[in-house]
Amino acid sequence: MNRSSLCFSLTGATIAENLKDIEKYHCYCDLYELRADCLESLSISALTSFPTKVKKPVILAVRRAVDGGHFKGSENERCGILRRSLASGYRYVDLDEDFQDQKTEQAALAGGVTIIRSFYDFSGVPAYLDRRLSNIKRNPGEVIKAAVMVQNTQELLKLVEQALELKAQDGWGNRIILGMGPMGFATRVLSTLLGSSITYSSAPGRQAAPGHVDPQTLVDLYRFPLIDEDTRIFGVIGNPVIHSESPGLHNRGFSLRAIDDAVYIPFQVDNLGAFFQLAEVLDIRGVSVTIPHKQGVIPFLSSRDKDVEAAGACNTIVWGDGLRRGYNTDIAGFMAPLKESMGGAIPAGFRAAVIGAGGAARAVVYALRKEGVEVLILNRTVARAKELAALFDCSYGSLREQERIADFSDLIVQTTSVGMNREDPEYDPIPGYSFKGSEIIYDIIYIPRLTPLLKRAAQSGCRVINGWEMLTAQAAIQFKLFTGQDLPGQAN
Ligand code: ATR
Numbered sequence: 001m002n003r004s005s006l007c008f009s010l011t012g013a014t015i016a017e018n019l020k021d022i023e024k025y026h027c028y029c030d031l032y033e034l035r036a037d038c039l040e041s042l043s044i045s046a047l048t049s050f051p052t053k054v055k056k057p058v059i060l061a062v063r064r065a066v067d068g069g070h071f072k073g074s075e076n077e078r079c080g081i082l083r084r085s086l087a088s089g090y091r092y093v094d095l096d097e098d099f100q101d102q103k104t105e106q107a108a109l110a111g112g113v114t115i116i117r118s119f120y121d122f123s124g125v126p127a128y129l130d131r132r133l134s135n136i137k138r139n140p141g142e143v144i145k146a147a148v149m150v151q152n153t154q155e156l157l158k159l160v161e162q163a164l165e166l167k168a169q170d171g172w173g174n175r176i177i178l179g180m181g182p183m184g185f186a187t188r189v190l191s192t193l194l195g196s197s198i199t200y201s202s203a204p205g206r207q208a209a210p211g212h213v214d215p216q217t218l219v220d221l222y223r224f225p226l227i228d229e230d231t232r233i234f235g236v237i238g239n240p241v242i243h244s245e246s247p248g249l250h251n252r253g254f255s256l257r258a259i260d261d262a263v264y265i266p267f268q269v270d271n272l273g274a275f276f277q278l279a280e281v282l283d284i285r286g287v288s289v290t291i292p293h294k295q296g297v298i299p300f301l302s303s304r305d306k307d308v309e310a311a312g313a314c315n316t317i318v319w320g321d322g323l324r325r326g327y328n329t330d331i332a333g334f335m336a337p338l339k340e341s342m343g344g345a346i347p348a349g350f351r352a353a354v355i356g357a358g359g360a361a362r363a364v365v366y367a368l369r370k371e372g373v374e375v376l377i378l379n380r381t382v383a384r385a386k387e388l389a390a391l392f393d394c395s396y397g398s399l400r401e402q403e404r405i406a407d408f409s410d411l412i413v414q415t416t417s418v419g420m421n422r423e424d425p426e427y428d429p430i431p432g433y434s435f436k437g438s439e440i441i442y443d444i445i446y447i448p449r450l451t452p453l454l455k456r457a458a459q460s461g462c463r464v465i466n467g468w469e470m471l472t473a474q475a476a477i478q479f480k481l482f483t484g485q486d487l488p489g490q491a492n
Pocket residue numbers: 291355356357358359360361379380381384399415416417418429
């Protein structure tokens with residue numbers, strides 16, 4: 001079975017910095033790309049001695065600004081650097097498609113250095129990638145490489161289809177096709193499946209190209225060495241989605257359950273129609289759905305469970321038997337930690353205030369009403385609170401009427417984005433409400449684990465539940481739907 005090699009692009013300003021990065025990541029990668037254009041002083045002696053200092057094959061690249069690199073000298077200087085360094089043990093040299101210096105090419109061929117003939121397109125995915133790639137190949141043994149910026153989901157679909165077509169036509173290898181940017185991320189993880197002989201990674205904070213992750217993340221989190229044509233693909237669709245914690249939860253779950261033939265990938269999606277086509281092309285088996293697509297996916301489903309119908313939102317899709325089945329695990333995921341904190345059941349006469357009236361609030365309100373909880377909805381935009389209240393027979397009001405919470409304060413659920421990624425007290429959506437200490441405060445935000453609201457509530461002696469507990473509870477139900485197995489418990 002052919003597998004993509006994992007290349008670690010070295011973008012340090014000094015050789016010493018690169019060697020330090022290698023020390024940290026060497027066990028995760030198969031080869032290195034020395035990005036000589038990132039070095040602060042391009043001394044030939046440093047370049048010629050480099051391959052002997054490392055134990056893996058090295059690609060030499062001196063990339064120009066037009067190709068996303070940092071080399072500022074003349075083309076003559078660049079050729080000189082390449083020519084004088086090539087014979088010192090480099091396995092590959094990366095030359096751009098319009099590279100013209102015959103002497104350098106001859107030096108590479110004479111020295112047994114394989115040419116990677118590259119083109120970069122930062123404007124998007126070319127319509128005829130196959131033609132473009134075959135046109136750039138000059139010698140039979142060359143590896144041809146396309147690194148193209150994926151601008152949208154339609155382009156990701158196009159890129160994946162073209163890569164698979166090329167693989168079917170020409171077989172494996174001597175070809176690298178990678179989608180740059182967050183929209184192209186899947187191509188970096190699925191490079192083996194797409195027939196690319198190399199995928200690239202780089203050190204955190206010093207990405208060699210948009211969309212790179214570090215080698216450890218590709219291996220440990222995205223299970224890169226396990227992925228092949230038989231891998232079952234799962235993922236999360238959202239926009240943005242790159243910071244989602246779901247890949248960590250599900251991929252760790254696969255590892256802990258010794259499920260070696262599955263991977264879970266973030267797909268940043270801006271066009272659901274294109275994504276559902278991509279799902280067919282890649283034979284995607286299941287996805288989590290997050291903001292802003294929980295409502296938008298519903299028309300694409302073949303069937304939906306009663307929670308999807310009632311909440312008007314779907315957060316899980318499972319493909320099987322030619323069907324796309326939609327579920328909402330947020331409802332049960334929301335309830336699980338709440339019930340657990342109350343010893344298993346919600347007492348009669350329980351009253352709750354829900355802050356916010358968006359999609360997340362709708363699922364929360366439905367879950368609470370299903371349990372017979374009396375609910376007050378407070379929202380910045382009263383009309384939305386009124387609409388939601390009418391659907392589920394609740395009281396409602398403006399977020400300015402925070403004194404009304406006192407009558408519904410067994411539980412306060414915070415569903416707005418206020419406090420997300422924030423630590424400072426001004427990001428408390430109900431500063432006008434003073435805690436008695438007997439309330440349960442549930443904030444569905446999971447970054448940070450302790451939002452300003454939860455911090456204030458905990459200091460007042462309230463029981464607090466955070467979004468991480470909800471996230472893991474709903475993920476556990478998804479994991480069961482995806483794999484039929486229980487998701488092992490994971491640390492906060
Ligand atoms: P979600 O699916 O996450 O619920 P949404 O449907 O866009 O996203 O809803 C966002 C919720 O957060 C709404 O209740 C919104 O209030 P409005 O309906 O008035 O827009 C609330 N929200 C967002 N930013 C807010 C802010 N700065 N202050 C108060 N509420 C805010």
